Amino acid sequence: MSESAVRGAEGPRVVLRRFSQADAEEFTARARESRSLHHPWLFPPERPAAYAAYAAPLIDNPARVGYLVCERSDGAIAGFININNIVGGGFLCGVLGYGAFAHAAGRGLMSEGLGLVMEQAFGPLGLHRLEANIQPANEASLALVRRAGFRLEGYSPDFVYVDGAWRDHERWAFTTEMWR
Template sequence: MATTQLGNSASLRVFIRKPTDDDWQELLLLHQRSEEFHFPWVCPPLNEQECKAYITRCQNEDFEGLLICHASQNKIIGVVNLRQIFYRAFQNAYLGYYIDVDFAGQGLMSEGIRLAIERAFYTLGLHRVEANIQPENKPSINLVKRLGFTKEGFSQRYLKINGEWRDHERWALTVENWG
């Protein structure tokens, strides 16, 4: 099935695109290969049914699931999600992301998230993107800092991840502070 690349991949090492029904196997392998690397920060789909349900969820109006693909290898290397998209007076989405363990630490996640933020602000028309990150997840906190996010607060037992309620720092970026 043909896919549509989103963003300018000519000058970047990655591009983003919406998932298709055919992507579930490649996503599942990425998730399984990277499961230990992501623990305890995220809990990606780890079986066929969950991967297919994720791809279906990406069709919802309030959820923008994007695959980060390596430009030269045309391979899925990560995921960026804009969840709970609100319009009207709020114009906000919650940002989540993760990368394949084999591509971590190369700056590719930053490039993919930049493309997703561009899409959030200039295609979806959002005003604000918020990332909630566990305080111990220093690489993720450093990533959003590099992208210009501002720490807004701390939420105790904010999200239940891997069966435990976990504290999170709240980081946000508005369109006025982007770029």
């Protein structure tokens, strides 16, 4: 396991580790290979310079934590799960952003990875709530949060600017009470 591994974030098939600039080549190659899987929902960086800008705030920023979901067998990056917009105080909440890479899609690796991220969120990070905002037609993303036990809390029209337009999103959430 690399130095950037997250303590205790290891499952039967995946290991979580933190983003590093050294992952640029593999991450961007996987993003390019996965373009048809991601679009029109997600636009991860496909070039090392774009990756550097994307990863920097996930590496050293208390309001964002980024995890690479890596296959335990060979360390290959299967996907990523970020906790963005972390707010402390009386809120203790973060918003998930995630994506699988094409070679790993449909194999259950992201479900296992999300479970490990939830352990980090409700354990060491001390969050009370995780949210996921998902476009209604993004069936794979909706299936992931459903499998993890998130509950549908609402619908927000014109919520997030994606691919040149304001897109509607469903709001899903999971709280520490549900974790227990």
